[in-house]
Amino acid sequence: MAELLIHIIVPIAIFGFIALFTLFAVYAERKIAGFVQDRLGPMETGKYGLLQTIADILKLLQKEFITPAAADRILFALAPIVIFAAVFVGFAVMPWGPDLLPANTNTGLFFIMAVVSIDAIGILMAGWGSNNKYSLLGSIRAIAQMVSYEIPVGLSLIAAVMITQTLNLNEIAFQQGVLAQEDIFFFGFWNVTEIGGILAWNIFQAPHLIVVYVIFFIATLAECNRAPFDIPEAESELIGGFHTEYGGIRFAFVFLAEYAMMFLVTMLGAVIFLGGWNTPLPNMGALKLADWTTGPFWGIFWTLSKSLFIVGVQMWIRWTLPRFRADQLMDLCWKIMIPVAFICMAISGLWRILVMV
């Protein structure tokens, strides 16, 4: 019984977190957009506009369900659920702290790659079900983009997994700090198992993993359809892309999925490359900073701060770079990122055989 209760409470807690994160992130996004463009952003609702997103969500919740007359009713109604569920399920295997994760599975990373791909089906359902040419165009672009960018994401993850030798996200996070069972080598020559901190992160275990992380970051940016890879939504050409016909709470769910996806991929990047819940502070002689700042609560704190920082970078990029053209998008993926990711994967194999032994 108690176990069942935990199985119910944990998803609700994660859902609550995602909803809160979305409210906060939309506000942050609008503020960052404002500041980058020398504006102030929302200022009227509440102090400094803090209640703006709450007002927005209240408005969305009150709206009527409108299904276009020519739409495929079942697909149209199901699509937001599929889109959100695909992302939401991904959080099941994400570690928040040492042994603090909803499901400790050996195929965690594999699971995430599998469920996140379902997102593409949801977007296709939304675009096809709306029976609107803009929606359909948006979802066609989205599918082409997501299927293409799945490859560099997968390759970069394989390159990292070759070094970590496990798909279990909990173990991957454990291997990058003072709690590691095996020895950690900074760039393959300096044993930093006792020192921990930023030096023990995966990104510094082999020099090419920095490149791999950059590829992963760019590819996941495209995976969650964010600018500069937002051609599926492309407000200026496609109105809103695949979610043109959605309104009210259904639109809210599509939006929630977008921000949940942002957080999921940044958190995945943080777990695999940036040490997950491990502290960035190293042990220095008598100053046992790494030991002091490791634990369940510190774990949640570090996971959150790393992920939110990367989300901030994503927003910064969104308000700087213009949207890619469809062919440029494919060029970047197939001609640059995939070959580089393959080379990095090969280096990973050699690194494993020659350096780590």
Added chain:
Amino acid sequence: MILKTTIQGVTTAVKGLLLTVRHLFAARQQRQVLDIRRDDYFEQGQGVTTVQFPKEKMPIPEVARYQLDVEIDDCIVCDLCAKACPVDCIEIEAVKSPEAIGKTSDGSVKRLYAAKFNIDMAKCMYCGLCTVVCPTECITMTDQYDRSTTKLTDLIYGFAEMSEEDIAQRKEEWTRFQAEKEAAKKK
């Protein structure tokens, strides 16, 4: 070729990112409202430009084309402004007076009562032609520009100060005077 465009893309992206992050942190300060005649007017390239309008206002020039105001005591009801108005937003109704009513502040003699002097600010195009033609300079442009109302008719400003009885009385006076003149002519 592809390598070159990639490197170029990365460097320009980095340049752009550095530019935006500078603006992001510069948003801590507000840009000053400067006079355009100052030499350093174009020098400030950083900081928030937003003026939060109803709470703070930008200084406006003393002589500018905003809402109209009529000093009705100085008006000689010559109807020139209504004739000059390109959009016909000024509506004047005059009642003649048997003798001079008084003098305006610049010494012109008033011979007409202004029974009605309405300006429809919703129609007004703020060209300022009425202020130019006014012989006594009683119609002027003020520094008021923020007048939003829920009813369109609220934007019709009435400047006449006469009451209904007043108008009736003046009209009667004039007709009586007219009749007396007719009678005098017949004799």
